Amino acid sequence: MKKEKICFFVHTEYHLLLSIHALLTQYSDSNRYEVEFILKRTTKSPRLKLDLDFSSLPCKYRFLDFDLKLNALLKAEEKQKIDEVLQLEFAEFNFFQEQDPITLIILHHYKKKGTKINLFQDGLKPYIAHSMSFSPTLWVNNIKQNLWIRKNGYTVSNWFSFINSKMYGFLKEIDQLYLTFPQSYINWNKLPVKTMSLHYTPDFVAVLKKVFLWDEALLEKRERVIFFMNQPMHDDGTFEVSVLKKLQHNYPGSTIYIKNHPITTQVKLNAYKTLDNVEIINSKIPAELFISQLENSIVLSVCSTSMFINNPDCKFYYIFAVKEQNNIERLKKYAVINPSEHIITAPNLEAIEF
Template structure:
């Protein structure tokens, strides 16, 4: 009998890692049957683009509803959720712990003997222990538990708020999947498995099919500067000054700015101060763009889109540059660079081809 594997996906990054796992961990269709569940909301643009999921050797379904902790689930929403709960899986793979729907599903499947795996999402596994106490996070966790109970679903951990700022805090997690396990403080001593996504030809080709890649999205690929912004609630002025310095240093080089799907209008306005900049608004993951580059500079404040290495390029984090750095979020935790291929610089002049 085949093992039934589920991936519960919220973002394009989750989808990318799920595809990699399907291709390299669950590739044998005689042994595994994989299902993707895409959770979308009208409040976000995530996973709204035209995707070719039919090119994947798996089942897929979409959960389309908004969450509001001030109201109960509608009958239609509850029907969607209960349909998922009536499924049977050997393994349930998820990415976000701070999501009440995910918690309901985990609690349900854990009782049925399903193995629960938490896959890496962003930098949180590596910086959670440096984050300061957050009353808002604690309060939200309590509200989530009360909301789950109000909707008629069981709660397995009423005291989850105690450790909710940590990574891997949910009860029932059997394994963690991380790209840089040595950089993670395993405070719960959970079994950790390493994921090593690489830009192999087969992986890139699958990504191109799923996200419907077009070569016109990136006309120049050799010796360019590729910058990825992030939704860090700043005004973009720090990024603009860094890019201006690089523009002065390499006036002949094209600079691409890859917008994050949650990029604010404030930042978009700030970028207008720059000349000869190409802005990419595509929702296709930045990783796919990076895979197409050659002899280029890839940089960001601290984006996890850079976790997959393209050996022909140089990667830089600029979070440690102090000059004109007004990103308040960087003061709330200590950013850690867990990789070997990304260079953390403290001055823009250190960024070179």
């Protein structure tokens, strides 16, 4: 029997984690499936720059490395890299980001060849997109992307895609969505939705440790700790600092870890320096792997999707609804929701407890 070739087009560590989970749970039959990861990287981003070990996974992988500028044409060697991908054959193409021009080129190509196109969840966008206000910048960027695709000799599948570009699953090539909380998604264009049932299992965690070269020394204390994950919210970090200072006061015996997002700004890093007795984790290993190691601990963030996998030994809190000293302007641009059942939306800091 001819194997079905499956592709995952990956941009971030979070994408890779979800791809690994799908490989282990959905495409694990090596007699039926042949899986390949294509990892897209740029020199300007720290994403996917850590060492990775795929030896424990039944898959192929390749890196697609180049910097993209919408005001310049692709170089010959860059077009060659894209064309090498377009020469591959896949029964299914799984991707995570709709606002990437390289992805658009690949999607259109494979859709014409009858490949099934699946959009996998990335961030909170599926659950908040309907509440986002009109964004002229998003429209302009979408139009620029299409013009750039045309100038480079590729086909634009929909010149009017900008109209729905703020919505989730707006590309016409998409056949199916994969979401962790489909009950919280407003299916505005009636696409088929499949549930990603993410759970920490010994096998899943063991594979993640292997792939991301886990070092036990990264997390010396694992019980009754406060584990905070920052996010690129375009704020100055003062709200987060005020939250952590309050938790320090409430739980003086607990170690506080701050897990930096891969693109944490220097402004936030400087804000964290005002905190005493706080340990900062700069590793690019996904926060989910750290969370899997915790016991009887508090896990919190403003609204990070890295908390979507539940560790029943811990309590999870979103703090986006806390009003005290909350100066994050981005939270005013859309209605953030908590789509999960295990994460508690804290109304105030007194509600955060072990």
